[in-house]
Amino acid sequence: MVKSALRAEARVESRILSKVFGVFCLGWLVFLVFVHQHLNDSVLQLYARNQSFNKAQFAAILEQAENRLQQIARTVLTTLPAPDAGGALAVGQVVASLDQGWSGLEKPPDFLAMHFLAEDGRLLAGWGDVPEHAAGHDVEPARLLQAERERRSITYLSCHELCFFTLVRTLDADSDGLGYLHLSIPVENLLRQFEFLVGPGIFLFRRQTGIAQPDRLQYVFQAASSQVRWLKYRDLLAGLDWQEAVYQRTLLAQELLLGRLDIGYFADNPYLFVTAEDMTRNFDQAGSAFARILLGSLLVMLLLCMILYFFIHHVIRRLQFLAGVLPVIGAGQFEQAEKLLERSRPATHVRQDELDFMHQSVRVLNGRLMQLHTSLRSQNDQLRVLADFDGMTGLWNRRRFRQELESWRREGRPFYLALFDLDHFKVINDTLGHAAGDHVLAAFSDVLREEVSGEGLLLARMGGDEFAMAMRGNSRAEVEALLGRIVRLWLQSPLWSRGLRMVVKSKPSIGVAGFPADSGNMEELLVCADTAMYENKRLKQADFHFYTGRELIVFQERQLTNWLNHLTQAFQQERFLVYFQPIVSQTGHARVACEALVRIRCQEQDGGVLHAGHFIAYAEQTNLIVRIDRLVLDQALACLCSHQPQPVLFFNVSNNTLSTPGFDAYILDKLEEYGYDPACLVIELTESAEIVNFRQAESFINGLRHAGIRFALDDFGTGFSSFNYISKLELDFIKIDKSIVWGLLAASEYTKNRGIVESIVYLARAAGMQVILEGVETPEVLERIEGLGADLLQGYLFGQPSASI
Incomplete structure (x- = not known):
């Protein structure tokens, strides 16, 4: 039994360990997800810091370029002569002066271009590195009008075949008609300078078109960086959201992050600068750190699982042992349980824990149960001896x-x-x-x-x-x-x-x-x-x-003596009981009345009762029946008087009691004492014994009928003068004896017996009496009496006699 219990408990250990291991694995996975996210966030935070730095650096490059152009413009314009008396300079004079100013520059920036533009934007002269396919095509009339209107230098970004950082101003701030000075530097130079100083590649895009038509800007992309190629990252750039995204990560071998540089200089221009920074090394470092953390945490988790398994296994094994001993105790094998507990007794020199106390408690419980079992077994043996x-x-x-x-x-x-x-x-x-x-x-x-x-x-x-x-x-x-x-x-x-x-x-x-x-x-x-x-x-x-x-006579004499003593003791010890059996209607079998029946409680401890059939005959022979009838009437009325409505009570009166003077007055007194309706009382006269004095019986019946009490003839068909009683006594009910009712079950005599019952019913109907069939104890009997015309039924089929209704 212990081994089977241990095998069963081993499955419990496996379930517990699997659940604990599952919790550990879940926690470990959550930890790894957190670490991985943290490392990625760290790389992205680094990129965000770099991007802020890139923005500041590029803004500084643009500001430096603007200042340089402003300085060049001021230097060149100092060579312009004063206007003549007519207030105007000839175009030739302006060109000569500008040429002198350009020559006077110490070292113009690479790819610096200067243009002299008429008021209508026509190119009048140009200096510097001006590609033929771009000359005169990067002038924006709106910018010229803005410079004329605001009387100041205007810087802007201009992209046609090439992209230039451009400065425009009027030649004379005090008079009109001289034209405009147009200075420009290729954006390529600025992008190369940013790459050289900072490192990441940089791109230039139109906001409206994105990269839908990249061919016009291909030169700019290729010239912007020697490390980043437009065609290689075309798909990546195509997925960039120019309105929202700050960076995106590619799935290429490189971990390339893209970010836009929102420069205040060009807030009103449809251009966008995008940096492409290679973060492969940073992500590789984060991946290496994650791998180290993964391996280390895995080793730590395995170590914790081993330690936890050791402790849990030790605890569960001890619990398994106690769980295996408990069925042994439950089976009553206390000696075997004591041996098992003794062998596994914890050492006294070791510090005891809760399981040791549980072990001791189980052992004490086993000892107490063993003592109790021994005591109960001894007491049971004694009780068995006393009982047997x-x-x-x-x-x-x-x-x-x-x-x-x-x-x-x-x-x-x-x-x-x-x-x-x-x-x-x-x-x-x-x-x-x-x-x-x-x-x-x-x-x-x-x-x-x-x-x-x-x-x-x-x-x-x-x-x-x-x-x-x-x-x-x-x-x-x-x-x-x-x-x-x-x-x-x-x-x-x-x-x-x-x-x-x-x-x-x-x-x-x-x-x-x-x-x-x-x-x-x-x-x-x-x-x-x-x-x-x-x-x-x-x-x-x-x-x-x-x-x-x-020896029958001797037996009867002795029985009479014994029953006289027994009945006398029953009166003295108040062991008489009154039971009630229901009487139901023929149709629907609803309860309409009950009959009071006398019983004697036995003296034995089993609490049994003696039926009236055991002692009524002896009570009549000893004339104790009169006391019994009085007692039954008293107890029955006391029990039923509180019921509302009061039930109809059938009450048996023996012939001995019937001939006792004063019994009719006793009945009326008891009805008045308990407030019981006389119309609810039916007195049964036993037909199985001959009524000696008909005159006295008639007087008894007539006197009580005036009070409303009704009468019934009990056990009809078993007595001496059944039809004589019907003709001479005024009765309300006839109760046909069960011996006649059971005769209907005999198949050979069914027709004859049914005819007898039908004749009795017919006779009762003619005399104005209702018929009650006794002994209806089985469904078969109930089936046989169908159609006989009885009014009421009584028998065990509708209810056993009991102390209450």
Whole structure:
């Protein structure tokens, strides 16, 4: 049992460890996701810082370029002559002066171009590195008008075939008509300068077109950086959101981040600068760091799992052991559980934990349960002895003996039952004392045990000085021989009490009855043996007497005496009970009334009750029936008076009570005492016994009918003068006896019996009475009485008698 429990608990350990490992793995994965995200965020934060730096550097380059152009413009314009008397300069003079100014520049920037433009924007002259395909095509009239209107230098970005950083201003701030000075530097130079100083590649795009038509700007892209090629990153650039995105990451071998540079100089221009920064090394470093963290955390997690497994395994194994011991304790194997707990007892020198205390508690529990089990087993043995054996003689008592006899009866094998009664035993008790009487009983039981032994023999003390013996598998001759030996041995064995030999000896009276020859019913068999025993006591002609059936009168006299005593004790001990049985309607079987029935509570501890059939006949013979009728009426009214509405009560009155003077007044007094409606009381007259005085019965009925009480004739069909009663007594109900109702079940006589019942119903109808059929106890009976015309039904099918309605 322990091994099976441990195997079962091993599965629990596996489930616990798998769940713990799963939690660890989940936590580890969450940690890795967090670390990975943190490393990526770190790289992106670095890029964001770089991008801010790039923006500042590029803005500085543009500002430096603007300042340079402003300085060149001021230097060149200082060579212009003063206007003539007419207030105007000739174009030739301006060109010569500008040429002189250009020549005077110490070192013009590479690819610097200067143009002299007329008022209408025509190119009048040009200096510097001016590609033929671009000269004169990068002038924006709107910028010229803006410079003329604001009277200041205007810088802007101009892209046609090439892109230039351009400055425009009027030649003379004080007069009109001279034209404009147009200075420009290729954006390529600025981009190369940014790449040289900062590092990342840089691109220039139109905001409106994006990269939909890149051919016009291809020169700019190729010239902007020697490391970044437009065609290589075309797809990446095509996915950049110019309105929102700050950076994007490519899936190429390089980790390339793109970011736009929003420069304040060109806020009103449709151009956008985009940097392309190679972050491959940074991402590689982050990946290496993540790999190191991954490996290290994996090792740490495995180490933690091993440590946790060690502790959990140790704890679970101890719990498994205790869980395996508990079923052993539950099975009552306390000794085995104690051995197991002793072998696994924790060391006393080691610091104890909660599991050690649990181990000790289980051991204490096992010890307490072992003690309790031992005590209960001892008490059960004692109770079994007390329940089955007589304390004085050690023989079986009446209850156990009857159980064994009942078992023999069910087996159906023949046996003999002998009852013993010690004569003059009361004399011994009265003269020598109860101790001497007890000594006699013990000595007689020893004689029985000495002679009666082996299989098929039972011995018991039935109570007082009565003993019983049952013999199975013996012939009558063998039984006679055995009983003869018992009597001789008893009479020959000396009896001593307090050191003195007892002279007075009780000879046993023995009665024998055979099963099933004398009776197949156990109660009747005991009565037969008891009758034979009293017959032997009365005749005193032999050592024993076998039941013959001719002892009936003696038995009846004894039964009458016994029942007189029993009924008297029942009155004294208030053991009479009133039960109620329902009476239902023929149609629908609704409860319409109930009948009060008397019972006697038995003195035995099993709480059984005796039915009226056991004692009513003896009560009538002893005239105790009058007291019983009064008691039943009183208890029934007391029980039912509080019910609303008050139920109809059927109450049996014996002929003895009917002829008792004053009983009618007693009924009226009780009805008034309990406030019970007389119309709800129906008095049943028993038809099974002859009414001796018809005149007295008529007077009794008529007097109570005036008060509203109704009457019924009970057990109709079993008595002496059924039709005479109907014709002479004024009745309300007829209750047909169950023996007549059960006759309908006989298939051979069904037609005849049904005709009889139908005739009774017809007769009752003619006399104005309702018919009640008794004994409706099975659905078969209910089916047979259908259509007979009865008004009410009564029987166990509709309800057993009970103490309440």
